[in-house]
Amino acid sequence: MKNSILRYVLVLTIIAVSSGIALGFFNSVTAEQIAANRRAREVAAVQRVLGIDQFSEKVVDGKKLYTAQTPDGELVAFTCAPSGFSGPISLMVSVNLEAETVRRVVVLEHAETPGLGARIQESWFTQQFAGKALKDPFVVKKDVEAITGATISSTAVTRGIKEEAARVVALLKAGVDGE
Amino acid sequence: MLQGLFLILVSSALVNNFVLSRFLGICPFLGVSQKVETAVSMGWATTLVMTVSAVVTWTLERYFLLPLGLEFLRYVVYILVIASMVQTVETVLAKTSPALHRSLGIFLPLITTNCAVLGLALLVSLKGYNIVEAAVFAVGAGLGFTLALSLLAGIRERLEWADIPAAFKGAPIVLITAGLLSMAFLGFTGLVAQ
Amino acid sequence: MNKEFIKGLWKENPTFVMLIGMCPTLAVTTAAINGVAMGLATTAVLVFANVIISSLRRVIPKAVRIPSYIVVIASLVTITDMVMAAFFPDIHKVLGLFIPLIIVNCLIMGRAEAFASKNEPKSAFWDGLGMGIGFTWALTLIGAVRELFGAGTVFGQSVFGSSYQPVILALLPPGAFITMGLIVAIFKAVELSYKRRLHHASRPVSDPGKLSVGQ
Numbered sequence: 001m002k003n004s005i006l007r008y009v010l011v012l013t014i015i016a017v018s019s020g021i022a023l024g025f026f027n028s029v030t031a032e033q034i035a036a037n038r039r040a041r042e043v044a045a046v047q048r049v050l051g052i053d054q055f056s057e058k059v060v061d062g063k064k065l066y067t068a069q070t071p072d073g074e075l076v077a078f079t080c081a082p083s084g085f086s087g088p089i090s091l092m093v094s095v096n097l098e099a100e101t102v103r104r105v106v107v108l109e110h111a112e113t114p115g116l117g118a119r120i121q122e123s124w125f126t127q128q129f130a131g132k133a134l135k136d137p138f139v140v141k142k143d144v145e146a147i148t149g150a151t152i153s154s155t156a157v158t159r160g161i162k163e164e165a166a167r168v169v170a171l172l173k174a175g176v177d178g179e
Numbered sequence: 180m181l182q183g184l185f186l187i188l189v190s191s192a193l194v195n196n197f198v199l200s201r202f203l204g205i206c207p208f209l210g211v212s213q214k215v216e217t218a219v220s221m222g223w224a225t226t227l228v229m230t231v232s233a234v235v236t237w238t239l240e241r242y243f244l245l246p247l248g249l250e251f252l253r254y255v256v257y258i259l260v261i262a263s264m265v266q267t268v269e270t271v272l273a274k275t276s277p278a279l280h281r282s283l284g285i286f287l288p289l290i291t292t293n294c295a296v297l298g299l300a301l302l303v304s305l306k307g308y309n310i311v312e313a314a315v316f317a318v319g320a321g322l323g324f325t326l327a328l329s330l331l332a333g334i335r336e337r338l339e340w341a342d343i344p345a346a347f348k349g350a351p352i353v354l355i356t357a358g359l360l361s362m363a364f365l366g367f368t369g370l371v372a373q
Numbered sequence: 374m375n376k377e378f379i380k381g382l383w384k385e386n387p388t389f390v391m392l393i394g395m396c397p398t399l400a401v402t403t404a405a406i407n408g409v410a411m412g413l414a415t416t417a418v419l420v421f422a423n424v425i426i427s428s429l430r431r432v433i434p435k436a437v438r439i440p441s442y443i444v445v446i447a448s449l450v451t452i453t454d455m456v457m458a459a460f461f462p463d464i465h466k467v468l469g470l471f472i473p474l475i476i477v478n479c480l481i482m483g484r485a486e487a488f489a490s491k492n493e494p495k496s497a498f499w500d501g502l503g504m505g506i507g508f509t510w511a512l513t514l515i516g517a518v519r520e521l522f523g524a525g526t527v528f529g530q531s532v533f534g535s536s537y538q539p540v541i542l543a544l545l546p547p548g549a550f551i552t553m554g555l556i557v558a559i560f561k562a563v564e565l566s567y568k569r570r571l572h573h574a575s576r577p578v579s580d581p582g583k584l585s586v587g588q
Contacts (some may be wrong), residue, residue, distance in 0.1 A: 008437045015433075015441050019255060019448035026452045027251040033459035041462070086194075086368050113368070114403075114523065115541035200546045202400035206479055209395060217576040251455070253475050262443055291443075294477040296395045301473055307537040347554075348560035350392055354554030 011080040047075045049106045060171050073098035078168050079108070082160025085152045087111035089120065095134070095165050097172065102129045105161060117153030125154070129161060134169065138162035184315045187308075191319030196372050197295050198327040199361040204295030208328055209353060211286065218332035219325065224268075225281040226321025228290045229299050232264040233317035236300040237310050257300045262291045295324055330360055377496045381503030388482050388511030394480040396401045397471045398512055399549040405528050408516030410464045414457065414472060418449045419481050423501035425449075427487040440486045443476075450476045480508060519552050528584045534539025567585065 046066045047053055055068040055077070066077040077094040090109040095102055105126040112118045119125060128145055132138075138158050140146045146154040186297045197203045236257050244250055269287045272280040290296060299320050303313045331335070334356050343352050387393050397415070401407045413440040424432075425445055433441045454472045457465040465472065475481065484504055517527050523543035525533040542548045 004434065005437075011433055012437055012440060012444075017442050018442050020252065023251050023448055023451055026455050030455040030459035034455070034462075037462040038213070039461065095462055113541070114544040115539055200548070202396050202549065203397035203474075204400060206393065209392065223533030239409055251451060253442060254451045254454070254476060258447045258476055259440070259444050262440060291439075292477045292479055292482055294474045297477050298470060298474055301470055305470070346558045348483065349561075351554045351558035354550050354557065358547040358554060361550055362542075365545065365547065 021031050032102055045092050045108060046077050049092045049104050050075050051094075051104065056094065059100070063168065063171060065172075072096060076168060076172065078164065080160050080164035082156045082163075083112060084112050084120075085117045085150070086113065089153070089156055089160065091157065091160060093129075093161050093165060095169065097153045097169065100134045100169065102132045102134065102161060102165065105129045105157075107157075112150070112153050116147070117150040119147045119150065120157050121168060125157075129158075134165050184312065187312055187315050188319040188322075189370070191316050191365065192323035192326065193367040195262075196319045196323040196327055196364050197298070197326055198362045199304055199357070201298070203298040204293050204324055207286075207289060207293055208324075208331065208357070209350070211289070212328055212332040212353075213333055215329055215332040215336060217286075218328040220282050221286045221289075222321070222328050224286050225290055225293060225295065226318065228261070228265055228268055228287075229296050229321045229324075230314055230317040231268065232261045232296060233299055233303055233313050234310060235260050235264060237303055237308075237313045240304050253304070258291075258297060261296050261300070265291050295320065327360065327364075331357060334360075345347075345371025375496075375499055377499040378503035381500070381505070381507035382510070383507070385504075386507045386511060387504055388508055388515075389557055392557075393483060393510060394478045394555075396474060398515065399546075399553060401468055401471050402512055402516040402519055402549065403523070403544050404520045405513055405517040407464075407467055408514070409509065410461075410513035411468055412505070412512045414453055414468070415475055415478060415480065415508055416505025418446065418475050419484060419505045419508075420501040421449050422446050422481055423484055423489040423497040424494050425434060426485045427492060427494040430490050437482060438486075438490065442482065446478045446481055446485070448500065455586055471536035480504065515549075515552060515556060518556065519548055522552075523548065 027152075046055055050066065050068050050070075051073070052068050052070055057064065057065060057066050057068045059065070063078065068075045068077075074092050074097045076097055077092060078091050079090065081088040081090045083089075088136045089107065089108070089112065092108055093102065096102050107121045107126065110118065110120065112120060125145070137143055138161065140151060140158050144154070144158045144174045191197070195201055198205065198208045198344070207221055209226070212218050212282055223304055239256060239260065240253070244256065270289075272283065299317055303316060306316075308316060332352070335353065338352060338356070347355075381387065383390075385391060388398055394415070397411050401411045422442075422445060426442060429441070429445075437462060454465075454477070457468075457472065484501060488500045492500070521527050521532060522540045524539050525531060525537035540548075543552060
């Protein structure tokens with residue numbers, strides 16, 4: 001009896017230890033590549049939304065911002081995640097700081113209904129924000145065209161952009177004044 | 180605070196019902212839904228294990244895996260916690276409440292491989308909940324599972340008397356019924372924003 | 374080709390005949406390509422788990438076999454998860470939570486318990502490969518059907534043309550249950566007519582609609 005319990009413990013220990021070693025090994029082999037993939041995805045999204053390859057990063061008040069100088073003026077890109085119809089909608093937005101206009105909007109991730117809310121990804125919808133002044137009302141069905149049958153998703157995106165853009169611009173202005 | 184917890188509860192039980200919209204726990208959903216009575220028992224047993232294991236895995240994640248940088252052991256640790264929680268719940272029930280143990284006993288071992296339990300533990304760490312939110316999320320998920328299971332069982336009891344075409348007898352009609360239930364639950368989307 | 378390999382493809386198909394591993398089957402099959410990816414990831418875990426468990430079948434005492442299998446399977450799934458995140462990041466992102474959930478796919482635990490623990494590694498390998506491929510083609514078929522009706526495409530290739538109004542329901546959760554139900558019914562109808570033709574044959578035909586707890 002005692003012998004068999006000893007054997008159980010021994011077998012389980014050997015299996016657990018070898019599994020730990022195997023996982024540690026695979027972790028050390030893949031960790032770098034996984035981190036590189038994550039970084040590549042982030043960089044690609046920023047480049048897409050800024051429309052330029054070179055940008056710098058900074059953290060202001062806990063918010064990560066990506067900035068770039070272009071002939072049109074200084075651009076800043078940031079992410080925001082307003083609540084949509086069935087979960088957060090993850091967006092990346094770029095704003096022209098001098099003109100105070102939205103430059104581009106890219107939908108990164110969402111869980112909206114296919115065929116309805118999911119159409120927030122379509123270019124006709126995101127492109128209507130390009131060049132829009134931040135002091136515009138940003139009201140769906142007035143100055144923003146809504147997706148038929150997906151007013152909640154459309155409103156979420158519209159409001160998310162306006163609110164976060166206003167916050168980011170205010171953060172940057174406060175930073176400049178404080179210096 | 181309380182409002183936030185309530186939203187988590189409603190969202191995990193109805194809006195993002197584990198079975199009908201997240202597809203977690205389909206095996207017991209199809210397998211243990213012949214009778215309402217057993218379905219309800221299975222539901223309670225699962226809710227109990229879910230809540231206990233969500234709290235334990237949360238604690239281990241926070242105070243053991245993350246500080247030591249052992250995130251790569253997460254899946255192994257989680258599933259072992261679930262398997263031992265199932266064992267513990269079974270032993271405790273057998274000692275303290277033999278009647279409850281008799282009615283839930285045969286379902287307990289099945290819960291280890293119920294993907295809703297592991298899925299819940301993983302979702303908690305993904306969503307970055309605190310321990311109270313994790314427990315509420317687990318209770319809500321368990322209630323939603325119990326609800327879906329007993330609803331399907333109620334319909335299946337009636338289906339016994341229905342004249343179903345030969346090819347649809349058994350699994351096909353159950354799957355289609357589940358589809359209709361899931362469609363009804365779609366009505367909850369947008370009820371609360373997560 | 375041997376019989377351990379063949380049985381998983383049709384006669385004991387894990388998805389359409391045994392109805393196990395339903396969670397990933399319903400959850401990830403919104404497109405054919407997801408079905409292929411999920412199926413192959415599961416096949417990889419299944420083949421390795423079968424071979425390892427079968428090789429250790431004389432070493433692992435019966436009383437502690439379940440925890441031992443769980444550790445082996447969970448480790449293999451973690452490795453699969455890391456490899457996919459490193460080398461196939463896009464598909465890893467789509468499958469998300471359902472990669473770790475391969476651990477509790479009843480198919481893997483079921484084959485470990487019912488086959489690998491009783492047979493030598495070579496048959497366990499073929500059993501795992503056959504079951505895995507059976508699972509993969511089933512997921513691919515469901516994914517293709519849902520994608521066809523839900524988006525008018527298969528593997529991203531347009532089938533119905535641009536004037537097609539997609540049936541969004543097929544991509545939503547109810548569509549998963551209903552599509553699966555209809556495919557199993559078709560399977561069953563085929564088996565029933567086959568059975569009728571073999572009226573005098575004594576060999577019983579397996580019942581595709583039989584529900585088992587599957588765990």
